[in-house]
Amino acid sequence: MTFAANPPLTFAESDRSPLSIRAKALVFVDARSQQLRERAEALASTGMPLSILGETGTGKELLARYVHRRSERAGLFVAVNCAAISPQWGEAELFGHVGGAHVGAASSRAGWFGSANGGTLYLDEIADLPRPLQSKLLAALETREVYRVGASQALPVDVRLVAASSVDLARAVAAGTFDERLHAYLCDGQLLFPALRQRIGDILPLAEYFLGIHAQRLGLAIAGISPAAQAALQAHSWPGNTRELENVIHFALLLAGEEEIGPEHLQLPGG
Template sequence: MSLPAPSLELTPAAAPGPAPVAASAAMREVMEAARDVAATPTTVLLLGESGTGKELVARFLHDASGRPGPYVAVNCAALPGELLESELFGHERGAFTGAAERRAGRFEQAHRGTLLLDEVSELPPALQAKLLRVLQEREVDRVGGERPVPVDVRVVATSNRDLGEMVRRGEFRADLFYRLNVFPIALPPLRERSEDLPPLAAELLEELAAALGRPAPALDATALAALAAHPFPGNVRELRNALERALVRCRGAVLTAGGLGLGLGANATATATATSTSTSTSTVNTISAATANALASGQLPVDLAELEKLAIAEALRRVGGNRTHAARLLGIGLRTLRNKLRLYRQAGVEVEPAGPAGGQLRPSARAAGLEPERDGALTRWQARPSQEERS
């Protein structure tokens, strides 16, 4: 005997959400995989650090799926197990104290749509077994129910933990892991997708400014350099919070590094705030004209290599040319910094300070016929003697 379909009114699907920013190669690969799987009923497992945008990709999967039912999300870490079971699978009237009426669970609510199981790694063992059965049989047993209810649901699960390692430690069921891990997609952390920072920051500023009822400020070159240099351990969520804080306090049409309050790396100093509130004209004017114009106007894309040079030049300027301190501010190794400076010199570009107001990107001084003269910690450049003068 066939079982009846769930007898509940379907909530109309909400308007499609924004597509994830994918200017970087890493995110383009993620979105290509998402587009490939979106129109199928295949279960998707989204993996990545907290704040990398897993829920945004899950919403994209639903929007691109063409499924007529709603998008429903449940945070598996937000409720204790005894409440989460009812939340997921529903309950009948009188099933427990306080159950005054029958309630459809999230699986039933997502019928013919998509169900996001956010942080599925946090499910207690008893619920892992019940979830496995739902995924296998495509039917749910309400708490206190007498017969199963069939559901047509596309499941997307997320985790910021290594589920394979949890299986090896006995903390997560192996059979559930294999049932969820049909089509895994790993989202890169923000520090590995720096090309996405300028367009992502601009998009978030527009969204935040609209919520506050004010125009979005432009990000100047110092702000973009600070964003490029910051490691963002909290990923997109940290970026959003930083931009919201800056927007609340912003009084002008341009947002600077000082307004962001990030500094260059984790060890920002008071000097960073004092120096980055200026327009940093000497630094900006020495970048290629196309990149400088793009940075100043907010036009995208910008040249990532130029941003890297700008970040290194700014770090060196702030520490008076001390490479060890600059590497620490940038969050990179001293050897890495030396290698980059060597490559810049070979390309005919000097990035190291030329004086107290240094931090300039300029054509190689040696290529311009100058030679260095050491003055304490600073390098001054003077005209190279001619062959006649040396003789």
């Protein structure tokens, strides 16, 4: 297996490229999410490393992209899911490599860290980063230098780390699976993303937002959401948070077509 055969795990976007409506819109109506947005905005321009803690599907990556835009850092936003980093090739994927190095690739590659130079590196599920890479990551951030695999000289880098986690990082430190110093590096800039069930004021605005997006995509006229369906949406516990809400609305629209969405169109398993 060669390094080049690895599937790309990142996608990057330039801040100057036109963003899709989905990347732009941030529906934050509930007082708790407005507080979160204010804190994110205040921290954005500081350039501090941040951690975003929240359940799956709450919108951590959307918030990280918002922070990047508001930071006015000129470089790219590079998103990497640490759960998908291979223990074998992870160091070369993250830090890059030089041609002919023992990764078996002929050409050099910048790696995700280098690609985020001047911008933001978003590490999703950072607790899943292989342990040896945790300390290498911290060293690169602190020294602002990176060694590509196979290189003898360090390259200067300026990277802002935004890390996301759905597990409690302090507990991961206590369990010995997460680097204590990396945790300390991240913990001043914590953003706690409340679960959707704790932000009831966001549920209907988000439902309307997703209804609008999907109706437009499907070329359907919107008949709205009935009061009974609205009550059911607000009473649900949303274990999959905003992503689950989007899926429920999308499916309800497919069932209802141009009729009003009623409780019979909502698939809400498990209360």
